[in-house]
Amino acid sequence: MLSVICPIYNEERYIAGCIESILAQDFPKTELEVLFVDGMSTDRTREIVDIYTKRYPFIHLIDNPERIVPFAMNRGIAASKGKVVMRLDAHATYESNYFSNLVAALKRLGADNVGSVCKTDVLNKTPKTLAIREVLSNKFGVGNSTFRTGIDHEMQVDTVPFGCLRRDVFEKYGLYDVRLVRNQDIELNKRIQRGGGKIYIVPGTSCTYLARETYAKLARNNYGNGMWNMLTVYYTRQLKSLSLRHFVPLIFLLSLTLPLIAALFWWPLAMVALLSLVMYVGVIGLVSFRLAVQKHLDFGYLLLSFMTLHLSYGWGSLCGLAKLPFLRR
Known part of the structure; x- marks a missing residue:
């Protein structure tokens, strides 16, 4: 049996699409259970899931009063019956062969975890949201993350999203x-x-993650990602809990802030910050121009999307560092 576990909280805009893509899977429903673990949603999420639980006996709703994802996953694992466990996200939809492809690969490769490419899309397509989508799929936006940039053959990696x-x-x-x-x-x-x-x-298969569609939501999400990079290293006491790409935005932000602070004592050091900023804007400007020409996207939105992503991520990492002394106390 395959046990699919999906943490949810206030997902009324996305949950029906997620469930419909699960129902469209070619994996045998007699060998499938789907557990939606809800962090006590305050919108219509529970109501929508309840409709499906009444129609399909393999779909279940479980409460997660702690609300956060790791508690949801552990509750789901404890309640599940399958010898194979898959972790999904309600912000995504899945190709019809997603379950069968990953389960077969897990067995064939003798692997511990198997995943596939996660494409990025948006619900509402406007010049701004299409620019955000492109940046979240571009190596200058998300680094060398293979599950975002794409593959043409199977390979060993350090992490996968929504794995089996x-x-x-x-x-x-x-x-x-x-x-x-x-x-x-x-x-x-x-x-x-x-x-x-x-x-x-x-x-051979993929899922599609539906991204945030405003700069405020993009910044808020990546600020949290950046902050939790630092806190993850602190709690696990393992720098290797993350990869180098997770720290690049912080390094860039420090290249701006540290020389400016030092310039209070010796002003020529401000030129280091200026040089870093000019190089960054030059590279991101060139990338944005190429994408705008090649994919007929808005140059201004692309440039702003890159900067929002990188600066909010780096600022979150810096704030995470600032929290560490207080956590130790």
Whole structure:
């Protein structure tokens, strides 16, 4: 049996599309259970899921009073019955062969976790949202993350989104770390790797993640991602819980702020910050111009999307660093 676990909270805009893509899977429904673990939603999410639970006996709704994802996953794992566990996200839809492809690859490769490419899209397509979508799929936006930039052959990787895991992985390497509001999937995958486990990304299927559609929501989400990078390292005491790409926005922001602070004592150091900013704007401007020409997108929106993503992520990381002394107390 395959046990699919999907943490949810206030997902009324996305949940029906997610469930419909699950119902369209070619995986045998007699060998499937789907557990939606809800953080006590205050919108219509529970009402929508309830409609499906009454129609389809393999769909279930579980309460998650702690609200955050690692608690939801651990509750779902405890309640599930399958020998294979898959972690989904309600902000995404899944190709009809997603379940069958990953389950087959898990067995064929003898892997601990298997995932596939996660494409990025938006619900409402406007010049601004299309620019945001492009930046979240571009290597200058998200680094060398193979599950975002695409693959043409199977390969071992450090992490995958919405993966398919053998149940005994949790017995061998432990459950999700409930201290982590973000990065819980990355941290688990790094733990698997440190223990000698194997994680693969495979072609032949994909999922589509529906991104935030305003700069405010994009900034808020990536501020949280950046902050939790620092807190993840602190809580796990493992710098290897993350990858180098997760720290690049922080390094860029420090290249601006530290020289400006030092310039209070010796003003020529301000030129270091100016040089860093000019180089950044030059590179991102060139990338944005090429994308605008090649894909007929708005140059201004592209440039602003890159800057919003990078600066909010870096600022979140800096604020995460600032929190560490207080956490130690």
